[in-house]
Amino acid sequence: MSDLVFDANRLLTVKNLYVKYKSYWYIYHVLNDISINVGLGEKIGIIGESGAGKTTLLKSILQVLPINGKITSGEIFYRDVNLLKCSKQILLEIRRKRVGMIFQDPLAALNPVFTIKDHLLEVLRYANETANIDKSDLINIALDLLRDTLIPDPERILNSYPFQLSGGMRQRIVIAMALASARELLLADEPTTNLDVTIQAQILKLIGELVEKRGLSMILISHALGLIRKMTERVYVMYGGNIIEEAPTFKLFNEPLHPYTQLLFKTAPKILEPLSSVELRGNPLDYRNLPNGCVFHPRCPYGDSEVCRKVKPHQVKVEKDRTVYCHIYGS
Amino acid sequence: MKEPYEMKRCDKTILKVEHLKKYFNTQKGTVRAVDDISFNVFKGETLAIVGESGSGKTTTANVILGRYTATEGSVFYKSIEIGSISLTMRPIWLRREIQVVFQDPATSLNPKKTVKDIIETAIKIHYPQLNKYERIEKMLELLGYVGLTEDHLFKLPGELGGGERQLVALARALATNPTLLILDEPTSSLDVSAQSRILVTLLNIQKNKDLTYILITHDLAVVKNISHRINVMYLGKIVETATTYEIFTKALHPYTQMLLSSIPTISEEESKILPKRVEPRGEVPSAINPPSGCRFSSRCPFAIDICTKREPLLEEVITDHFVACHLVNKNV
Amino acid sequence: MSHTQRKLSFILEKEKEMKIERLRRAWFRFKKSKLALTGFLLFSTLLVMAIFAEFVTPYPKHAETYVDFKARFRPPDLNHLFGTDHLGRDIFTRVVFGFRLAFLMIGIVISIVLPVGTVLGLLAGYYKGKWLDYSIMRAADMFVSIPPLVLALSICAILEPNIVNAMIAVTLMWWPWYTRMVYSMTSALRDEPYVWAARALGVRDINIMFREILPNILGPILTKATLDAAWVILIGATISFLGLGAQPPTPDLGTMISEYMVYFPQYWWMIIGPTLGIAILIMSFNLLGDGLRDVFAGE
Numbered sequence: 001m002s003d004l005v006f007d008a009n010r011l012l013t014v015k016n017l018y019v020k021y022k023s024y025w026y027i028y029h030v031l032n033d034i035s036i037n038v039g040l041g042e043k044i045g046i047i048g049e050s051g052a053g054k055t056t057l058l059k060s061i062l063q064v065l066p067i068n069g070k071i072t073s074g075e076i077f078y079r080d081v082n083l084l085k086c087s088k089q090i091l092l093e094i095r096r097k098r099v100g101m102i103f104q105d106p107l108a109a110l111n112p113v114f115t116i117k118d119h120l121l122e123v124l125r126y127a128n129e130t131a132n133i134d135k136s137d138l139i140n141i142a143l144d145l146l147r148d149t150l151i152p153d154p155e156r157i158l159n160s161y162p163f164q165l166s167g168g169m170r171q172r173i174v175i176a177m178a179l180a181s182a183r184e185l186l187l188a189d190e191p192t193t194n195l196d197v198t199i200q201a202q203i204l205k206l207i208g209e210l211v212e213k214r215g216l217s218m219i220l221i222s223h224a225l226g227l228i229r230k231m232t233e234r235v236y237v238m239y240g241g242n243i244i245e246e247a248p249t250f251k252l253f254n255e256p257l258h259p260y261t262q263l264l265f266k267t268a269p270k271i272l273e274p275l276s277s278v279e280l281r282g283n284p285l286d287y288r289n290l291p292n293g294c295v296f297h298p299r300c301p302y303g304d305s306e307v308c309r310k311v312k313p314h315q316v317k318v319e320k321d322r323t324v325y326c327h328i329y330g331s
Numbered sequence: 332m333k334e335p336y337e338m339k340r341c342d343k344t345i346l347k348v349e350h351l352k353k354y355f356n357t358q359k360g361t362v363r364a365v366d367d368i369s370f371n372v373f374k375g376e377t378l379a380i381v382g383e384s385g386s387g388k389t390t391t392a393n394v395i396l397g398r399y400t401a402t403e404g405s406v407f408y409k410s411i412e413i414g415s416i417s418l419t420m421r422p423i424w425l426r427r428e429i430q431v432v433f434q435d436p437a438t439s440l441n442p443k444k445t446v447k448d449i450i451e452t453a454i455k456i457h458y459p460q461l462n463k464y465e466r467i468e469k470m471l472e473l474l475g476y477v478g479l480t481e482d483h484l485f486k487l488p489g490e491l492g493g494g495e496r497q498l499v500a501l502a503r504a505l506a507t508n509p510t511l512l513i514l515d516e517p518t519s520s521l522d523v524s525a526q527s528r529i530l531v532t533l534l535n536i537q538k539n540k541d542l543t544y545i546l547i548t549h550d551l552a553v554v555k556n557i558s559h560r561i562n563v564m565y566l567g568k569i570v571e572t573a574t575t576y577e578i579f580t581k582a583l584h585p586y587t588q589m590l591l592s593s594i595p596t597i598s599e600e601e602s603k604i605l606p607k608r609v610e611p612r613g614e615v616p617s618a619i620n621p622p623s624g625c626r627f628s629s630r631c632p633f634a635i636d637i638c639t640k641r642e643p644l645l646e647e648v649i650t651d652h653f654v655a656c657h658l659v660n661k662n663v
Numbered sequence: 664m665s666h667t668q669r670k671l672s673f674i675l676e677k678e679k680e681m682k683i684e685r686l687r688r689a690w691f692r693f694k695k696s697k698l699a700l701t702g703f704l705l706f707s708t709l710l711v712m713a714i715f716a717e718f719v720t721p722y723p724k725h726a727e728t729y730v731d732f733k734a735r736f737r738p739p740d741l742n743h744l745f746g747t748d749h750l751g752r753d754i755f756t757r758v759v760f761g762f763r764l765a766f767l768m769i770g771i772v773i774s775i776v777l778p779v780g781t782v783l784g785l786l787a788g789y790y791k792g793k794w795l796d797y798s799i800m801r802a803a804d805m806f807v808s809i810p811p812l813v814l815a816l817s818i819c820a821i822l823e824p825n826i827v828n829a830m831i832a833v834t835l836m837w838w839p840w841y842t843r844m845v846y847s848m849t850s851a852l853r854d855e856p857y858v859w860a861a862r863a864l865g866v867r868d869i870n871i872m873f874r875e876i877l878p879n880i881l882g883p884i885l886t887k888a889t890l891d892a893a894w895v896i897l898i899g900a901t902i903s904f905l906g907l908g909a910q911p912p913t914p915d916l917g918t919m920i921s922e923y924m925v926y927f928p929q930y931w932w933m934i935i936g937p938t939l940g941i942a943i944l945i946m947s948f949n950l951l952g953d954g955l956r957d958v959f960a961g962e
Contacts, residue, residue, distance in 0.1 A: 196383035201593035226595030267527035
């Protein structure tokens with residue numbers, strides 16, 4: 001396993017994270033032994049189907065899990081600060097000034113009774129707490145932010161309420177807010193899903209440029225494989241709350257190793273090939289009752305062997321920068 | 332490039348839209364959601380209507396379904412004018428033949444009803460002669476078409492995944508044995524594996540039951556895989572219409588090229604096939620005050636003088652390939 | 664039975680099981696809240712006491728016309744838990760019979776207002792924008808614009824003051840609130856995709872209202888009914904208190920308070936009886952309503 005010596009180039013380290021959601025009747029094992037790391041200026045992608053725990057992972061990093069979500073074990077280090085044990089002050093500082101998050105549902109992320117100006121000013125004020133900036137300057141910064149995200153007529157938008165704006169606008173505002181507080185790390189959870197494809201292209205270009213310009217690290221979650229290919233350097237594949245494969249982006253897209261990843265690429269609707277009739281057999285996962293052994297084995301085309309059914313796969317370092325969690329590649 | 336679909340040329344026109352207009356009156360002015368479009372739908376094909384938000388594609392589907400009535404123009408279904416008849420006024424046989432699958436699976440199923448209740452409602456209306464047992468048989472049959480099992484019967488929509496909910500919505504629509512199925516962004520809220528499942532299911536059912544689909548979407552990868560022909564809409568007008576193959580290999584209208592070039596590609600090969608990036612200028616104009624002349628002129632990077640003066644008409648530039656653009660049309 | 668028939672019966676069996684399971688879960692959710700459970704127990708106890716008043720109370724005859732001057736103004740003791748009143752009647756007994764009247768009033772009022780208000784609200788909300796909507800909602804507005812107590816009192820003053828008319832008054836004053844709530848919920852739901860899907864299937868409007876929309880708004884309706892019951896009791900008691908409802912010697916809680924009020928503070932215990940009775944009654948309904956709200960919210 002990775003050493004605990006703090007690498008000066010490491011921004012975020014998640015180690016053996018377990019997260020559970022508790023309802024009165026059941027316990028949902030959403031994250032099981034997740035370990036990821038993000039280097040300075042590195043752009044990471046996380047892919048997996050809905051419910052695989054991707055959003056939960058991001059929320060755990062910022063400690064914004066819902067009430068019934070609990071981190072039951074594991075560690076999260078931001079640089080050398082243990083986020084699970086640090087003081088509230090430090091956590092707040094990290095949230096306000098170092099890390100920005102783009103949430104999946106912009107309507108839910110914006111408070112309907114506040115104007116966009118209120119939202120942006122609040123974020124900017126926290127982000128620039130120490131520097132004593134005038135309110136009028138803050139408004140200018142806000143206007144610049146809006147212009148950066150290609151929002152037309154920023155003055156009017158600034159004084160509007162969320163319900164007056166279209167979905168695409170709202171998403172751009174959420175992106176603007178995240179960029180305001182992201183000095184080191186940007187967490188993006190499906191940032192462009194509800195946007196039109198042309199706006200999506202523009203926004204992605206914008207995010208890409210800003211990330212480059214500021215040297216930000218980024219964790220991008222998307223189920224759109226094309227997005228991941230375009231925007232990330234390294235990818236983690238998640239299934240059933242586990243990381244099942246990790247590789248540099250181009251290597252993953254060229255040659256996916258894990259059977260799930262292979263199926264994912266095969267079944268995704270593509271331009272060049274007709275739809276594959278290969279289907280993921282079996283049923284979606286029940287997180288209350290995860291399978292024994294390899295979490296993917298009931299649906300895996302090669303998953304009928306005894307070892308798959310009984311033993312959870314260990315990390316297999318296939319190459320220097322690639323790991324797979326699958327018995328096919330050794331244990 | 333391999334052609335995944337043969338153009339299913341069928342002379343039986345099942346739906347004919349003629350000079351359809353749908354305007355909405357709002358406080359800010361009249362929104363011209365659909366502004367004079369005409370197209371045909373042939374039996375057994377899948378016609379995709381593609382466009383971004385504000386293009387009028389959803390409104391068109393809603394007029395066909397009957398949620399709205401046409402402001403002007405007509406919609407002929409099997410030679411009967413239905414554009415002026417709202418859904419609640421339509422006779423039962425018509426409702427049976429035109430069915431719909433909505434975009435958001437979370438709200439297209441009644442959250443308080445089990446899958447069995449949802450489908451049974453449909454069966455009770457259209458097969459009143461069946462008894463209790465026969466209804467269940469029919470339900471299992473319908474679930475079988477979409478790849479679901481009897482285990483799903485007693486679940487509430489909240490207990491199903493997004494993809495499964497869409498399948499239930501599809502099963503419900505199929506209960507009436509429809510001829511025309513309107514699919515309103517069926518895959519937009521789903522992740523990739525659920526998308527693939529729905530699409531494969533749709534394809535199989537279409538073959539088995541000779542269904543006609545009108546697919547509304549903005550996802551071009553989906554379009555490529557299941558549709559025969561495509562109408563590209565922009566701000567209430569059809570700007571290009573052709574077979575899927577033609578659109579993907581020979582897109583002529585700048586807007587279509589822009590759409591195609593914006594798709595994030597999965598592989599190098601895909602990037603090579605699609606047009607190079609067409610950068611739009613400016614913002615999307617409002618449907619209340621569309622630009623004069625060609626509606627796309629304010630964003631088109633190739634706009635010339637005449638584009639802002641005269642509106643281009645849909646003209647057949649190649650066989651079965653129609654474009655509305657001054658740069659492309661012969662009569663400039 | 665053939666194989667398929669067996670399978671189909673099995674499926675129907677399973678459906679019944681599932682429905683029972685869902686009810687069990689709802690009950691469990693309800694039980695989870697200690698307050699709700701308390702409210703339910705309290706409510707059931709009071710209800711049972713009210714129904715079987717003759718058997719539960721020590722002096723059932725005191726609930727009717729009864730006078731015993733020797734027993735007047737006795738302070739609370741083991742024979743008379745709340746003491747006796749100015750006519751020598753056992754106050755505890757009268758309070759329990761008062762519960763019976765209160766439950767009766769709630770029962771009758773709710774069984775009229777709930778269906779009528781809900782149906783009107785459904786109609787108005789579903790046919791929003793049509794004349795049905797306007798006529799129903801404007802009628803509701805008319806009733807709502809008059810302060811509830813004033814309305815109730817005027818009706819009772821015009822008609823003969825007795826319990827039945829008090830109930831009529833409360834019903835008339837109460838239905839618009841229901842209709843409004845149902846109206847707002849219905850008009851929010853009437854354009855949901857699943858309602859349109861039902862229309863596309865050819866489901867008739869009536870069935871859409873009752874089978875598609877109503878199940879989704881039942882929760883708040885029932886919760887409101889329970890919480891409102893407390894208000895009904897209060898308004899009813901106020902009407903009686905002012906002399907326009909139940910007339911003596913009928914053991915109505917409000918009437919009792921107005922009767923016993925004049926003897927305060929000399930015979931202070933008298934007024935405690937009915938007041939405590941009303942308080943406990945109202946509390947039980949409130950707790951019950953809270954519990955119901957949690958059950959429905961849990962879904």
